[in-house]
Amino acid sequence: MTVDNQQWKLVFTTNIPYQAEILKQMLESNGIESVVVNKQDTSYPSIGEAELYVVPHKEQMALKLIEGFDH
Template identity: 55%
Template sequence: MEKHWTKLLVTTNTFQAEITKQMLEEHGVPAVVINKQDSSYRFGQVELYVHESKEAFARDLMSKIGQGDNEA
């Protein structure tokens, strides 16, 4: 991961991470999902990163839609 990216969300739900990423991108916040789950057994975590310059805005968006409970 490049410098200046902040982990915003850690979850085991791949769909939640992807939907959150899409919502952030629709609001102009670049986001990256890194899937660290085992491909066979689906254990592990999925992490969502945003650039640190957009972190406060992204956290505010997530709190407004009720997705702030699994924050990193």
């Protein structure tokens, strides 16, 4: 995914969108810019996923924080 000419890195996917939003808030509270892309079908909410992306230079830090987060 490219935003503002940056190639953002995918760090988490889920079929439960609020999980991605909770992780996004946790990452941002730790100074990591992130964005959630919800790819769920509005007609069929059980189809598709929410994806959490971070800026490239914070990818490893984000992965460590997500790994330690009880979700």
